[in-house]
Amino acid sequence: MDEHAKVLLISVAAQLAGMHPQTLRQYDRMGLVEPGRSAGGGRRYSLRDVELLREIQRLSQEEGVNLAGVRRIIDQxxxxxxxxxxxxxxxxxxxxxxxxxxxxxxxxxxxxxxxxxxxxxxxxxxxxxxxxxxx
CATH class of the missing domain: 1.20.5 (Single alpha-helices involved in coiled-coils or other helix-helix interfaces)
Known part of the structure; x- marks a missing residue:
């Protein structure tokens, strides 16, 4: 599977990333991760998005970086x-x-x-x- 293909449902991506789906929604609203959208408007994630979610979690939990700092790191x-x-x-x-x-x-x-x-x-x-x- 192409790691950039936006095919994973939010529930699947959340499970793979070890997060609650609501956290993924929050990260989407903040612009930390950019899921694709289905025809009905549902979020679709790629394997690369899941890797990014894991990195966000690592930075915030293990490194103690706040989400604003995480955004700057991702942007850089x-x-x-x-x-x-x-x-x-x-x-x-x-x-x-x-x-x-x-x-x-x-x-x-x-x-x-x-x-x-x-x-x-x-x-x-x-x-x-x-x-x-x-x-």
């Missing part, structure tokens, strides 16, 4: 995950650009030292070579 973890994904994407784009530059060098008479990267934010590659004084 989400931000870190988003930034990691963006970094991965940028690394992939950089690798592509470097490979493309190597291809252009291989078919061109321009040595790398004469190729200047674009200062624009677009994805276009600008190749420049000064005019020779002869000519």
């Amino acid at each position: 973890e989400r931000l870190v995950l988003e930034l990691r994904e963006r970094l991965q994407h940028m690394q992939e784009r950089l690798a592509y650009a470097e490979a493309r530059l190597a291809q252009l060098e291989a078919i061109s008479a321009f040595p790398r030292s004469e190729l200047l990267p674009s200062t624009r934010t677009s994805t276009a590659l600008v190749v420049w070579r000064p005019r020779s004084s002869e000519g």
Whole structure:
């Protein structure tokens, strides 16, 4: 089963997380966990949501973090995950650009030292070579 699929009823998710269903409703209202909704409006949870509920419980009960603190921790973890994904994407784009530059060098008479990267934010590659004084 896909860990992100929102298919678990609130009673099942509460049992898996070791919580009362009312606690899950409260966490939903507070924005700590974001269940999906069925056509009839019932909450649906994923296995990832259950893991998050367990982490909320651990932070609040074992670490003594209040729910406002738990929310900040969760928000920061989400931000870190988003930034990691963006970094991965940028690394992939950089690798592509470097490979493309190597291809252009291989078919061109321009040595790398004469190729200047674009200062624009677009994805276009600008190749420049000064005019020779002869000519």
